[in-house]
Amino acid sequence: MKKWLGFSLIFIVCYLAFLLATAPASLILNQVKLPSNVVIQGVSGSIWHAKAKTVYAQNVVIHQVSAKLDWLSLLSFNPRLNVSFGDDLLPGPEGYLTMTMQGGLLHIDNANAMLSADIIAQQLPLPIPMTAQGIVELDIVNYQQGAPLCQALTGQVTWRQAKINALDENVTLGRINGDLRCDQGAIALEIKPDNQLGLSYNAFVGANLKVSGNGYLQPGDNFPAQLRGVLPFLGSPDRQGRYRLRL
Template sequence: MNYKKIIPAAIGLYLVFLVVLAPAAWWLKLVPLPAQVQLGPVTGTLWQGQVQAVSLNGYVLPQVNWQLKPWAFLMGKVALDLDIGQIRQTTSPYAKAQLSYGFSGFELESSQLRLPVEPIIPLLKLPLPFQVAASGNMLLNIQKFSMGKPWCEQLSGKASWLEAKFQAPSGWIDLKAIDVNLSCEQGQLQLVTEPGNPLALNVTALIGEQGKYQLNGTMKPDASLPKEVHQAMQFVGQPDAEGRFTLKLQSR
């Protein structure tokens, strides 16, 4: 028996277990977190653990759980299952994701994220002369995402604003649901709206390097929408022969 090979291997295996089985709270103390990120009580190990709550600039993510996948180490990757919140609590954030990081970069698959819209709006700091209120849930479903330059190598997914409503002077306006297909176009994130929403949004948006974006498309608010919506269209421009308003935006 070759003890010269067995002993170093045993020591290496022991050190690996020592690392992954150490308390997660101890490891997180070594990580320099941004000032806007705050962690609640931490339990478990690096292998499998939980943070009771994570605050991101005041936005709280409840019950953040993770579990490492040991087989991924054999492929030169670090992979984990991530769970946030509970799916039944529709007024709180929820996520279920499969993440990995290896030689090819960051990857995400079979993942879902749900965020209530109402607390997100104040964080967006929209450049509007009036306050905007909205409700509903943002739902993000990712079948496959792999990191590339500037953003992606592969992306297949869908984003939806469910039970979409926003507040006008006359009251709440129901937009039903707005769905967007997500894909990767030459490394850029591409968003394409699906038809069937009350605004008749037909938009394609590209997000490129350093967050630069361009958006092109049309919209034609349904006749059933309140007059405030139709009056606001005068700031968009003049409609074409079919009553559609052209949308064209581009970052500087």
């Protein structure tokens, strides 16, 4: 009797595992509570390889999201998802990342994403109408979720061949670099001042995804002449010739 009971339990466990493994990804996703500003459409596949046609997040549209579960990671009880997103023929971010859950907290490793600079510019409260050109590349070595958002973060942001159009002027900015880190639980981006704008800036994403920032614009000899007309919109410079920037 005990022998048959053992076989029955094994069969039930295997059957439940089979149902879970073959369950439609859309059915599983329906059980997940998403943030109010995130919408996922066109979900297909299974728990092993789920796909989403479109993801809307913070006014950004992400196309062709694919998440593959590494079944070998299940042996260590640390499921790992390999995620890719984007399409060369569609606007929006493109990239990949590896995601795990450890102790109930999200971990991201080896992430890379590329995004049109203008998509970012249109989300910012700029002092004058402006469009941006070029690609912003995000590289994350590792990220660990914390309270409210960040416990550990190492990464870089690079805007290569940066250009803007303001006041009917096309302006080449060269290359702008920044470092990603954690700052008292917030995600922080520190823009290095070694750029033609003389821009030094710290941006933060904190609780409830609230974005803030502060820094300075200090025009030097390499400051683009076409942007001199923009400076009055930034207020008056301090004694060091710096214009204060706040977000």
